[in-house]
Amino acid sequence: MDAVTRPQGDAAPRTLVLGAARRRWGEDAIKAALFAAAVISVLTTLGIVASLLGETIKFFQDVGVGSFITDGDWKPLFADPQFGIWPLINGTLLVTGIAILVAIPVGLGSAIYLSEYASPRTRRAIKPVLEVLVGVPTVVLGFFALTFVTPTIVHDFLGLDVQVFNALSAGLVMGIMIVPTIASVSEDAMSAVPGALREGSFGLGSSKLQTSTRVVVPAALSGIVAAIVLGVSRGIGETMIALIAAGQIPNTGLNPTQPFETITTFIGATAKGDNPAGTTGYYAIFACGMTLFVLTLIMNVIAIRFVRKYRQAYE
Amino acid sequence: MSPPSPPADAAAATVQVGAPTIPTTPRGARLKELAFQGGMLACLGVALITLAAVLIQVFTKGVGQLDMNFITDLGSSIPENAGIGSALVGTLWVIGVCIAFIVPVGVASAVYLEEYADRSRWYNRFIEVNIQNLAAVPSIVYGILGLAFLVRGPLSLGHVVLAAGLTLALLVLPVVVIAGREAIRAVPPSIREGSMALGATKWQTIWKQVLPASIPGFATGVILAVSRAIGEAAPLIVVGGAIYLSFYPSGLGSDFTVLPLQIFNWISQPQEEFKNLAAAGMIVLLAILLVLNAVAIWLRNKYEKKW
Numbered sequence: 001m002d003a004v005t006r007p008q009g010d011a012a013p014r015t016l017v018l019g020a021a022r023r024r025w026g027e028d029a030i031k032a033a034l035f036a037a038a039v040i041s042v043l044t045t046l047g048i049v050a051s052l053l054g055e056t057i058k059f060f061q062d063v064g065v066g067s068f069i070t071d072g073d074w075k076p077l078f079a080d081p082q083f084g085i086w087p088l089i090n091g092t093l094l095v096t097g098i099a100i101l102v103a104i105p106v107g108l109g110s111a112i113y114l115s116e117y118a119s120p121r122t123r124r125a126i127k128p129v130l131e132v133l134v135g136v137p138t139v140v141l142g143f144f145a146l147t148f149v150t151p152t153i154v155h156d157f158l159g160l161d162v163q164v165f166n167a168l169s170a171g172l173v174m175g176i177m178i179v180p181t182i183a184s185v186s187e188d189a190m191s192a193v194p195g196a197l198r199e200g201s202f203g204l205g206s207s208k209l210q211t212s213t214r215v216v217v218p219a220a221l222s223g224i225v226a227a228i229v230l231g232v233s234r235g236i237g238e239t240m241i242a243l244i245a246a247g248q249i250p251n252t253g254l255n256p257t258q259p260f261e262t263i264t265t266f267i268g269a270t271a272k273g274d275n276p277a278g279t280t281g282y283y284a285i286f287a288c289g290m291t292l293f294v295l296t297l298i299m300n301v302i303a304i305r306f307v308r309k310y311r312q313a314y315e
Numbered sequence: 316m317s318p319p320s321p322p323a324d325a326a327a328a329t330v331q332v333g334a335p336t337i338p339t340t341p342r343g344a345r346l347k348e349l350a351f352q353g354g355m356l357a358c359l360g361v362a363l364i365t366l367a368a369v370l371i372q373v374f375t376k377g378v379g380q381l382d383m384n385f386i387t388d389l390g391s392s393i394p395e396n397a398g399i400g401s402a403l404v405g406t407l408w409v410i411g412v413c414i415a416f417i418v419p420v421g422v423a424s425a426v427y428l429e430e431y432a433d434r435s436r437w438y439n440r441f442i443e444v445n446i447q448n449l450a451a452v453p454s455i456v457y458g459i460l461g462l463a464f465l466v467r468g469p470l471s472l473g474h475v476v477l478a479a480g481l482t483l484a485l486l487v488l489p490v491v492v493i494a495g496r497e498a499i500r501a502v503p504p505s506i507r508e509g510s511m512a513l514g515a516t517k518w519q520t521i522w523k524q525v526l527p528a529s530i531p532g533f534a535t536g537v538i539l540a541v542s543r544a545i546g547e548a549a550p551l552i553v554v555g556g557a558i559y560l561s562f563y564p565s566g567l568g569s570d571f572t573v574l575p576l577q578i579f580n581w582i583s584q585p586q587e588e589f590k591n592l593a594a595a596g597m598i599v600l601l602a603i604l605l606v607l608n609a610v611a612i613w614l615r616n617k618y619e620k621k622w
Contacts, residue, residue: 030518031431037423038432041446041492044485048456051463109358117352126359128612133366135604137546139575140373140597143582147590148372176365183362209348230451237453239549240575244582264455264549271458271553277467285553289459293452300451304444 052293055286059083062280068287074250074261076270076281083284085291087250091167091260095242096235098171098256099178103231106175107182108224114183115190116212130180138177142244145173150245160257165247168256174241178231185230185307189223190216192314222313226306233299237292239264263288373601377594385595390559390577394588399596401560402577405476406545408564409573412480413487413544418537420484421491422526425533428492429499430521450489457486458553466554474555477567482554483547487540494539498532499525531618538611542604548575574600 060068063083071084110130114123149169154162162168193216201211217224247259248269261269267285388398424446432439461482465472472478502525510520556576564571572580574596581593 024516027516027518031427034423034427034431037420038427038442040420041424041449041488042442044460044488045445045449047464048452048460051460051468052456055463106358106361109355110362113352113355113359117355126363129363129366132608133362135542135546135608136366136369137548137575137597137600137604139546139548139579139582140369140601143578143590143593143597144369144372146582147376148368173365176362179362207344207348209344209351213351233451237455239453239455239552240579243549244579264453267455267459268549268552271462271555286459286463289456293456296451296453297448300448303451304447 048293052286052290055283056290059280059283059287062283063287072252074266076266076284081280083280083287085263085288087252088261088263088266088288089291090252090254091242091246091250092236092262092264094254094256094260095167095171095174095246095262096232098168099174099235100228100232102172102175103178103182103235104228107179107227107231108186110179110183111187111190111224111227112212112217115187116208116216127184130183133176134180136177138238138240139244141173141177142170142241145169145241145245149173154257162257163247163259165245165249165259166257167246167260170242170244170246171256173245174235174238177238177241178234181234182227182231185227186220186224189220189227189307189310192223192310193219194314220310222306222309226303226310229299229303229306233296233303236299237264237296239268243268263292267292370601373594373597376591377596377598380591380595381598385592386599389561389563390557390572391561392559394586394592397559397581397589397592399574399577399599401563402572402574402596403599405556405560405564405571406573408476408567408569409480409483409551409571410541410545412477412567413484414537414541416481416484417488417491417540418533421488421495421536421540422533424488424492425495425499426521426526429496430517430525446489446492450493454486454547455549455553457482458550460485461550461554473568474557474570475568476564476571479551479554479556479571479573480567482550483544486547486550487544490540490543491533491536494536495529495533498529498536501532502528531614534614535611538607538614542607542611545573545603545607546575546600548573548579551576552579574603 068083068085070086071082072086073082073084074087075082114126118126146164146169149172150162150164150166153172154160154166154169160168197215197219198211201215206214242260242262243265246262246265248261248265249259251258251260267288270281270285385398386403387400388396389401391397428439428443432442434440461478464470465478465481466474470478506524506528507520510524511517515523551573557570557572558580559577560570560572578593578596578600581589581596584590
């Protein structure tokens, strides 16, 4: 540790080892405190897993994993309750499916335009607006779905016979919510495609359209896939839009003009009503939370893989 | 990527270099190009027009309700008497708790990961991946965490301001850490080397050089985190915010409601008057977010340092 050697007088030259003159306990304590702060995020994850796991196990002692997965009915508050999660998964997939059908073309179109066509000035003007869209609270978007999209767009403009609460409006608005995610992640991926690939394509006589769709998009494909996976995961985890606009009726059908219940809306609606702790209905919140956590975690891991792939390829 | 000639084996392709097939422009190419550009602009248009429609809808529905009484009035089951007073004070309390938590913990985590963490150690890489994954966990799951650990369970705080603030703090902590790490990374190594060469210890270097230089980046991160937390309703529904409060929340142990929660509860009421109140509440919420974001952009532009 005694590292600094001071050459004195004509002593034979020794190798100079630089470092602290003495151990500084204060420095070590600070490092330990900073490490402790960083560990809080790990504790958060452990806390999430622990809180979900404990109550989920209690839930499965009452219900059984088999009937949770295979039972076709979700009736947690009936005298003879049934806890088959399929109707909730069906609702979640339907709303997210509609959302992603909106978000993929709109998000990708925006991303191609921003990355390949827009002048730097246009890009500087439009990107902040997309960021504003990210910042709009989802409770506001849910209100918009309920009071504008359902009566004005879906009912009057599209002429569909919809219920007040329906999966279609919730899905459409959720799609717009996801657009900035898909647009910004896939634009990053397209911007990372080296200019040489574009120049090569132009050199072979391709038009801008051909270059964009046949060179840049395929080259950025892993990033685009990551963007879509992240978008799906955001849709699955989104609560307020569906809670406000999609209704809370478990539904195994596929007609989007009907009300549906999603995993997140069940959690929100059940937690809001005072479901006494200790009942199976209360534990069902945690089982649903666990389902949600596992689904989104898997998607995030997949997305990170894909992002790493294009980073490795081009950076 | 797509060769103009039909796929041949590699050797044949190199031989043909001397005589390439010159691609002729198909007749409809120009039209196709225009249609494609039009399509893309339409995509952008859909997003931007929706944003505008959201703002117009909220504004037209809510502006009639907006006055001083609406800002100060407490929650009430009668629409004429109801206001956002208690929700606004509740938001201040909850966000106050949130900031008190995310600033020290966020800065410390970012400093540790950027300045101290040895990336060859598995636990440091684990912390990093963990923060990335936390950022993608649905907000309602944090509500469940808050319910199980803070409201009941080990801490048993009850449905109070402190529990709500900490729940939101855990939710937005990754935002601060990720922004803070970028801010620290932007400080060039030469600054650190200069400080160390003058005899400063590692912590003195961080405290006197690195942190002051990265304050604008941290501030931007904290503001972004706060504006996310202000708009969150889902986790606080699970934590147990009040349907309406007939008093101002007065401390960490007080019952709470916050703006988005109050708005959500109004939307859930069948009467049209409450929907309009909800829209008026949204105008206030959006105005607060707009101010916060403007401050963030101003900070970024004013203090952006070119080393």
